[in-house]
Amino acid sequence: MNRSDFPILNQQVHGKPLVYFDNAATSQKPQCVIDAISEAYSTWNANIHRGTHHLSQVATAKHEEARTILANMIGAKSSKEVLFTRGTTEGLNMLAFSFGEAFIRSGDEITVSAMEHHSNIVPWQMLCQRKNAVLRVIPLRDDLTLDLAAYEHLLSPRTKLVSIAHVSNVLGIINPVEEIIRLAHAHNVPVCVDGAQSAPHLPVNVQALDCDFFVCSGHKMYAPTGIGLLYGKEQWLNQLPPYQGGGEMIQHVSWEGTTYNELPYRFEAGTPDYVGSYAWGVAAQYMQQCGIETIAAHEKQLIAYAEQQLNALAAELSSQISRIAIYAAGQKKAGVLSFNIYDAAGNLIHPFDLGTLLDQLGVAVRIGHHCAEPLITHLQVPGTIRISFGLYNTTDEVDLLIAALKRAIQILV
Ligand code: PLP
Numbered sequence: 001m002n003r004s005d006f007p008i009l010n011q012q013v014h015g016k017p018l019v020y021f022d023n024a025a026t027s028q029k030p031q032c033v034i035d036a037i038s039e040a041y042s043t044w045n046a047n048i049h050r051g052t053h054h055l056s057q058v059a060t061a062k063h064e065e066a067r068t069i070l071a072n073m074i075g076a077k078s079s080k081e082v083l084f085t086r087g088t089t090e091g092l093n094m095l096a097f098s099f100g101e102a103f104i105r106s107g108d109e110i111t112v113s114a115m116e117h118h119s120n121i122v123p124w125q126m127l128c129q130r131k132n133a134v135l136r137v138i139p140l141r142d143d144l145t146l147d148l149a150a151y152e153h154l155l156s157p158r159t160k161l162v163s164i165a166h167v168s169n170v171l172g173i174i175n176p177v178e179e180i181i182r183l184a185h186a187h188n189v190p191v192c193v194d195g196a197q198s199a200p201h202l203p204v205n206v207q208a209l210d211c212d213f214f215v216c217s218g219h220k221m222y223a224p225t226g227i228g229l230l231y232g233k234e235q236w237l238n239q240l241p242p243y244q245g246g247g248e249m250i251q252h253v254s255w256e257g258t259t260y261n262e263l264p265y266r267f268e269a270g271t272p273d274y275v276g277s278y279a280w281g282v283a284a285q286y287m288q289q290c291g292i293e294t295i296a297a298h299e300k301q302l303i304a305y306a307e308q309q310l311n312a313l314a315a316e317l318s319s320q321i322s323r324i325a326i327y328a329a330g331q332k333k334a335g336v337l338s339f340n341i342y343d344a345a346g347n348l349i350h351p352f353d354l355g356t357l358l359d360q361l362g363v364a365v366r367i368g369h370h371c372a373e374p375l376i377t378h379l380q381v382p383g384t385i386r387i388s389f390g391l392y393n394t395t396d397e398v399d400l401l402i403a404a405l406k407r408a409i410q411i412l413v
Pocket of ligand 1: 024025086087088089090117119120165167168169194196197217
């Protein structure tokens with residue numbers, strides 16, 4: 001893993017070396033990905049699938065090769081099961097629409113968890129509204145892990161789909177998705193895994209997980225913005241109606257009606273982002289060269305180190321602050337860590353104030369509800385400070401964060 005592969009990191013912000021700890025929002029891009037975009041537009045750009053001419057054939061081959069690279073990366077049985085989307089959000093909306101049209105009737109239930117991102121809540125709420133269905137929520141235990149006993153009770157003949165985050169974008173907790181899938185399958189219920197925060201940090205194998213659907217976003221995985229994927233088992237995708245009409249999703253169109261193309265094209269209306277898919281393939285190969293296990297181990301070590309250093313800071317500043325609340329401290333996590341700091345009187349130091357001062361000191365963190373308002377409401381805070389790691393982050397940068405926090409606390413209390 002070579003930090004110098006990422007040109008953007010080599011800069012100063014407000015006169016301080018940039019520490020980029022906002023990878024859960026989006027990752028930075030290695031030079032090979034930046035070059036791939038430039039190469040595409042400089043040498044082979046042409047619209048795909050429809051051309052007899054050379055450039056179109058090259059572009060088509062690049063797009064389809066990328067699909068194969070990504071299918072292999074997530075362990076899909078066939079590249080037909082990988083549908084390109086604009087990102088996780090679009091994948092979940094596609095699924096909510098298509099699955100909803102095919103399978104959801106009045107009174108049916110869809111189950112999500114209390115730690116979901118809005119992208120894995122709102123499309124299901126919209127579906128429930130359209131179909132007069134019911135959204136059920138798996139509650140959290142006191143330690144903020146999912147209450148699996150309560151989950152088992154929620155599963156019933158009315159349950160038609162479970163959609164669950166693999167890794168929480170606020171807590172970083174790795175959910176026991178294998179167990180969740182096993183329990184759902186025992187009731188013949190399919191499961192969608194929101195992999196937006198797992199695929200960048202952990203090896204993923206959809207066949208080993210046995211999930212029925214899986215979604216993730218390229219831009220969180222060192223690839224450009226605007227490209228993501230929805231994986232679905234072939235037998236499920238074959239039962240779903242298309243999401244959008246037009247372009248390559250058709251077989252024949254006449255005034256009498258339209259017949260639809262085969263997988264995966266049936267779900268890819270309009271000109272796909274073939275430059276994005278190609279660059280994502282390059283990013284995936286870059287991750288594979290670094291070694292996904294190696295990335296996972298490196299980031300796990302960063303989380304452990306950050307938790308340890310935050311605790312040490314709380315002890316050191318015990319006359320100025322009463323505590324640093326690390327959410328889900330010590331749980332199995334990937335990539336993400338959230339915390340809040342309380343002053344000596346026990347009042348929350350507003351995360352917005354800390355985030356603003358950290359930025360002045362060159363440290364990019366995210367503060368707020370992180371598009372998971374129900375979870376933040378459950379935590380009874382206005383927001384958290386979230387740090388999230390990429391393969392290029394270092395323990396030295398964690399030290400810079402701790403030094404910056406110390407400065408900020410001294411200014412604020
Ligand atoms: N789901 C989770 C768990 C996320 O963390 C995110 C983004 O932060 C999303 C879904 C939405 O991803 P995107 O904005 O790339 O569609």
